[in-house]
Amino acid sequence: MVSGKKTKKTHESINNRLALVMKSGKFTLGYKTVLESLRSSKGKLIIISNNCPPLRKSEIEYYAMLAKVGVHHYNGNNVDLGTACGKYFRVSCLSIIDAGDSDIIKSLPGDS
Amino acid sequence: MVKFLKPNKAVVVLGGRFAGRKAVIVKQFDDGTRDRPYGHCLVAGISKYPKKVIRKDSAKKTAKKSRVKAFIKLVNYNHIMPTRYTLDVDLKDVVTVDALQSRDKKVTACKETKARFEERFKSGKNRWFFSKLRF
Numbered sequence A: 001m002v003s004g005k006k007t008k009k010t011h012e013s014i015n016n017r018l019a020l021v022m023k024s025g026k027f028t029l030g031y032k033t034v035l036e037s038l039r040s041s042k043g044k045l046i047i048i049s050n051n052c053p054p055l056r057k058s059e060i061e062y063y064a065m066l067a068k069v070g071v072h073h074y075n076g077n078n079v080d081l082g083t084a085c086g087k088y089f090r091v092s093c094l095s096i097i098d099a100g101d102s103d104i105i106k107s108l109p110g111d112s
Numbered sequence B: 001m002v003k004f005l006k007p008n009k010a011v012v013v014l015g016g017r018f019a020g021r022k023a024v025i026v027k028q029f030d031d032g033t034r035d036r037p038y039g040h041c042l043v044a045g046i047s048k049y050p051k052k053v054i055r056k057d058s059a060k061k062t063a064k065k066s067r068v069k070a071f072i073k074l075v076n077y078n079h080i081m082p083t084r085y086t087l088d089v090d091l092k093d094v095v096t097v098d099a100l101q102s103r104d105k106k107v108t109a110c111k112e113t114k115a116r117f118e119e120r121f122k123s124g125k126n127r128w129f130f131s132k133l134r135f
Helices: A008-024 A031-039 A054-067 A078-084 B059-065 B103-122
Strands: A026-029 A045-048 A070-073 A093-098 B009-013 B022-029 B040-048 B069-076 B080-086
Touching (some): B022 B069
Parallel strands (some): A045 A070
Antiparallel strands (some): A045 A093, B009 B022
16 A cells, blocks of 8 residues: 655645645545544545544544545645645545546546 | 445444443434434444353253343444444334333333344355454
8 A cells, every 4th residue: 555655746746736626626624524534425535644643544534435435645734735725724535526627536536 | 335234234342331231233223312412323232242162052952051141232333343244133113212201101112122133044055154353
């Protein structure tokens, strides 16, 4: 599941795709809403930061396995993920409900 | 993107008196009701697990050890942990929200659930459901 060495290029492209989703799509940030979106089967892709507590990470992965939704382990901690989302707070996990113009859902689950 | 909180799904209750107990979803209310404006479900679970039965036990002892005590409860989705297991026991006619209205209706519903759980336990299927979750 850990994809070897993530090159700078793919990392930036994930950030670009995320920025596009923030602009044009629907998403929710935060553990509670991520679980909610998984339960109601609205989430299409889950992104988890690398410093998310392991119990919480496994829980989200299990829910995603039940819901058959892809999970992407972001190569950065919650501070980085928050910045990538254009927010001034930390984001440990986020759920993309509607990707808008971005192709993040089609391109990412292949990696993780 | 698959809905997994469906009837017959086995879940673990996370809080309250029945924390750590396994239960099965009988009916779900995804959008809530007027009294409970949040997603919740009606579960029937095991309050007292059956004990371990060994070959040495007499028939009377086996009968005593295989007893199950059941409970019926309306639980918030946030307070259950879904699992990949399912339990195919038909409880829809017995376990209803109506049964929770009064004490004696609840008791009769629990007794009927207990009977169905016990026969499923004795048939040897769904072994995971009837084993205690150690934590």
